[in-house]
Amino acid sequence: MNSIIIGQYIPGSGFFYRLDPRTKIITILFLMIAVFMLETILQLAIAIGIAVVLLLAGRISLLKVLRGLKPIFILLVFTFVFQIALNTEGVVLSTATMHFNLTSVIFALLIFVLWRFLLRFNRFKILLFVLFVLGLYFNFRYATLHTDFYSFQLTIYEKGVEMSVFVVLRLLIIITLTTVLTLTTKPTDLTQGLESLMHPLKKLGFHSEDFALIISISLRYIPTIFDEAQKIMSAQASRGADFTEGKLKDKLKQIISLLVPMFIIAFMRSEELADAMESRNFVPGEQRTRINILRFTIVDIYTGLFTALCFAGAIYVKVML
Amino acid sequence: MSIIDVEQISFAYSEEKRTLNQVSFTIEKGEWIAILGHNGSGKSTLAKTLVGLLEPQSGEIRIDSIKLSEETAFDLRKKVGIVFQNPDNQFVGVTVRDDIAFGMENLCIPRDEMLKRIEFYAQKVGMEQYLDKQPSNLSGGQKQRVAIAGILAMRSDILIFDEATSMLDPYTRNDLIRYIQSLNQEGFTIIMITHDVNEAILADKIMIMKQGEIAAFDNTHTILEKKELFDENHLELPVALEIASLIEDIKLKEILWEFVSTM
Numbered sequence: 038m039n040s041i042i043i044g045q046y047i048p049g050s051g052f053f054y055r056l057d058p059r060t061k062i063i064t065i066l067f068l069m070i071a072v073f074m075l076e077t078i079l080q081l082a083i084a085i086g087i088a089v090v091l092l093l094a095g096r097i098s099l100l101k102v103l104r105g106l107k108p109i110f111i112l113l114v115f116t117f118v119f120q121i122a123l124n125t126e127g128v129v130l131s132t133a134t135m136h137f138n139l140t141s142v143i144f145a146l147l148i149f150v151l152w153r154f155l156l157r158f159n160r161f162k163i164l165l166f167v168l169f170v171l172g173l174y175f176n177f178r179y180a181t182l183h184t185d186f187y188s189f190q191l192t193i194y195e196k197g198v199e200m201s202v203f204v205v206l207r208l209l210i211i212i213t214l215t216t217v218l219t220l221t222t223k224p225t226d227l228t229q230g231l232e233s234l235m236h237p238l239k240k241l242g243f244h245s246e247d248f249a250l251i252i253s254i255s256l257r258y259i260p261t262i263f264d265e266a267q268k269i270m271s272a273q274a275s276r277g278a279d280f281t282e283g284k285l286k287d288k289l290k291q292i293i294s295l296l297v298p299m300f301i302i303a304f305m306r307s308e309e310l311a312d313a314m315e316s317r318n319f320v321p322g323e324q325r326t327r328i329n330i331l332r333f334t335i336v337d338i339y340t341g342l343f344t345a346l347c348f349a350g351a352i353y354v355k356v357m358l
Numbered sequence: 359m360s361i362i363d364v365e366q367i368s369f370a371y372s373e374e375k376r377t378l379n380q381v382s383f384t385i386e387k388g389e390w391i392a393i394l395g396h397n398g399s400g401k402s403t404l405a406k407t408l409v410g411l412l413e414p415q416s417g418e419i420r421i422d423s424i425k426l427s428e429e430t431a432f433d434l435r436k437k438v439g440i441v442f443q444n445p446d447n448q449f450v451g452v453t454v455r456d457d458i459a460f461g462m463e464n465l466c467i468p469r470d471e472m473l474k475r476i477e478f479y480a481q482k483v484g485m486e487q488y489l490d491k492q493p494s495n496l497s498g499g500q501k502q503r504v505a506i507a508g509i510l511a512m513r514s515d516i517l518i519f520d521e522a523t524s525m526l527d528p529y530t531r532n533d534l535i536r537y538i539q540s541l542n543q544e545g546f547t548i549i550m551i552t553h554d555v556n557e558a559i560l561a562d563k564i565m566i567m568k569q570g571e572i573a574a575f576d577n578t579h580t581i582l583e584k585k586e587l588f589d590e591n592h593l594e595l596p597v598a599l600e601i602a603s604l605i606e607d608i609k610l611k612e613i614l615w616e617f618v619s620t621m
Contacts, residue, residue, distance in 0.1 A: 225452050257452050260494040306447050313448035316409045316440045317461035317508065318432060326466045328459035328473075 046223050051096040052336050053221040058230025060337040061222060064344045065214045071351035072210050078199065080354055081206045087347070088213055097217065105216030106209070110163065113205050114170075120201030127196030133178045137187040141180035148172045225329070228252040233331055244322055254310070262303060269298050360384040361516060361547055362408065367417030369403055377403045378414065379570040387515075390539075390548040392558035392578075395567035396592055401551045404567070405520045408549070409440045421516070436465065439509025443521040445501035446493065454480070454496070454504050455489045461512040472511075479507040483537070499530030503537070516547040523557065535560065555588070555596045559618065566591050579619055 053061075075081050092099060106113070152169040156162060178191075222230075232249035239245065270278075278291050362385040369378040377400045385391055395401040406412040408419060410431035419426040421434050439461075442448045451457030455476055462472045480486040483503040493501060502522055509517060519538065523531045535557060542548045550561060558564050559582065565575040568591050574581060581587060585603065588595050595603065598618045 253452055254450065257449070257493065260492075261446050264494070306444075309442060309444060309447035310450070312406070312411050313440075313442055314450055314460075315411055316435060317450075317512065318435050318464040319460070320432070320464070323464070324466055325463045326469060326472070328456060328463060328469065328476075330469065 047101065047220055049096070049221065051221075052340075053095040053097060053217060055334065055336050056221075056340060057331050057333050057337050058222050058226045059233055059331060060333065060340050061218050062227075062230050062234060064340055065218050067344050067348050068214055069211055071348050072207060072214075074351040074355040075207075076355070076358075078203050078206065081203065081210065084210055085206065088210060092213075092217070095217075095221075097220065101220060102213055102216050105220065106212055109208070109212055110166075113208060114166070116204050116208065117201045118170075120204055121193055121197045122191070124197030124200050125192075125194055127194045127199070130193045130195050130198060132190060132192040134188050135177040135191050136180050136185045137177065138180065138183040138185045140182045141177050144176050144180060145173055148176060224256050225253055226331075228256075229329060229331060246325065247321055258306070261306075262299070265302060266295065266299055269295055361387040361422060362549075363420040363423075364408075365418050365420075367407060367414035367419060369400075369407060369412060369414045371403075375570075377570050378407070380417070381570070381572055382417075383565065383572060383575055385547065385549070388542075388545050388547055389563060390542045390561040391550070391563050391565060392561035393549065393551045393565045393567060394553065394555065394558045394591075394593060396553065398569075399567040400570040401567050402520055403570075405440060405518050405549070405551050408518060409435060409438050436512055437514055438516045438518065439512060439514035440518040440520060441502060441505045441509065441522040443524055445498045445505070445525065448505050449493045449501055452492060453489065454485060454491050454493075457493075457504050458508045458511055461508050465512060475511045476507075479511045482510065483507040497530065498526045499534055502526070502534055506537075506541075515545070516549070517541065518549045518551070520551045521553070522550075523552070524554070553593075555594055559596050566593070582618065 056064075072081075072084060075084060089099070092102060148169065152165060152172075155165055219227075228249045231252075232245045235243065235245040235248070273291075273294060278294065279287075283291075364381060364383050366380050366382050367378055368376055368380055370376045379400075381400075381404065393401045393404065403412060407414050408421075410426055413428070421437055424430055424434060426434055449457055450460045458476045458480060459472050462475065467475075476489070477486070480489055483506050485500060485503050485507060488496065488500065488504075496504070505522075506517070517538075523534050526534060538548060538550065539560060548561070550557070552558055559578055561578055563576065564578050564581040566573040566581070566587060573591055574584070574587050582596070582599060585595065585599070587593075594600070596618065598614055601614060
């Protein structure tokens with residue numbers, strides 16, 4: 038399988054790629070702490086501005102970073118909705134009765150169907166989702182043709198809107214930071230950086246080398262095992278198994294018939310791999326030299342200075358304002 | 359002087375049956391030995407005991423006159439390298455370069471030296487253009503070549519191939535065998551475990567194993583003359599010999615014999 042990409046790494050140039058993974062990990066850690074020290078929307082907006090400038094300077098496409106947000110999109114929506122619905126501080130912005138009656142429920146269903154239908158054609162799925170939510174809101178607010186069988190008061194407070202925007206922006210920055218890390222760092226470099234950073238833990242009995250080796254071997258075997266899964270699936274499909282259709286119960290059965298051979302093969306593999314490693318004189322926990330080494334360059338120094346500046350700025354804002 | 363000395367070793371995975379039973383033999387430096395046998399004849403177990411992956415319950419193995427034990431295993435494994443059957447299950451590194459380096463890293467060889475050796479041995483096995491490739495982009499034969507480079511880089515001079523060609527397609531298999539042949543001519547001692555008779559007849563000597571014991575161990579030519587050995591051990595005859603045994607014509611038989619022995 039050549040097509041699977043492990044992690045989100047996309048090859049490229051630009052200064053993010055030239056950074057030592059250790060610098061990236063530490064920088065991102067400090068920047069995250071800095072972001073958590075910011076307290077107003079304006080401060081966050083400035084932080085986002087700086088981030089966007091940096092991304093552009095590092096020739097990283099904003100679109101790819103935004104794609105990294107996809108998995109947490111639902112989380113963002115939930116935070117937003119809960120903040121708006123549950124926060125009761127500040128001035129009342131609007132208050133409205135939500136009507137649940139025959140027309141509003143039917144229209145809600147129609148809006149839902151329309152949304153699912155449009156999803157097939159449109160690329161702006163997030164925008165569509167926002168329109169869908171707004172559509173539902175206005176539908177339930179203004180549909181008063183029939184008598185309600187249920188209704189409630191939805192009151193939106195100033196603080197609720199402010200907090201929801203704030204929390205979503207903060208999450209956005211943090212996810213962007215980690216996305217940049219995974220986008221520009223090979224998984225192997227990442228593990229090596231972590232290994233190097235965790236090296237001092239050896240005194241506490243934690244062997245970071247072994248940990249890094251475990252991670253890098255797992256990464257190395259993901260495509261192999263994936264390949265195997267496909268082979269087994271084809272073999273079983275050729276004997277009538279169907280992984281795509283059928284009831285949930287049937288699907289579960291099919292998955293078990295896939296998992297059992299895969300586990301057995303994985304165990305056999307690990308045994309053979311252990312033999313191969315031992316025959317090449319691998320002794321766990323022993324001293325080894327390394328073929329891949331990490332080196333700090335001038336770019337790392339600049340990045341360090343920049344991070345210190347951002348961090349100091351955040352502390353200043355927290356203490357002084 | 360013999361480079362491998364095996365004296366009366368026995369090994370059993372379980373109490374009922376011995377996988378290796380009182381096996382003794384010696385191998386000279388620079389020889390090419392083929393170990394033939396059916397599944398379960400103990401040939402792979404024998405290979406694992408030779409590199410110290412399994413410890414025989416009795417008897418002893420001497421490599422370069424040093425007794426193989428838990429204390430000496432680390433040093434002796436530098437001399438004996440093994441290539442296993444499944445190309446995927448012995449590829450430790452994320453890239454070809456990392457994989458060739460793996461054994462050297464374990465030997466604590468300085469990085470500069472490693473880089474030099476990687477370059478040299480990658481060239482030697484013809485993989486110098488693939489150093490940054492990942493295993494999923496390599497063919498089975500290429501992966502086996504990387505495995506060989508990794509062992510050579512550790513400066514092993516005894517190479518064991520445990521059915522290393524059995525998962526390759528016929529073309530790459532021949533290619534790899536040619537390569538093993540050239541290594542032997544350079545002076546490497548080769549032990550090749552196989553159940554393919556046509557592969558085995560390329561060796562200097564053939565050892566036939568049966569139920570954990572050595573059924574025969576002799577020069578290839580001598581073994582090939584004893585047709586009954588193949589029948590007794592349920593092994594196929596080499597193609598040429600098979601044909602020869604079907605032919606009554608003495609003259610043609612001699613020509614074929616000539617052919618077999620020069621193969």
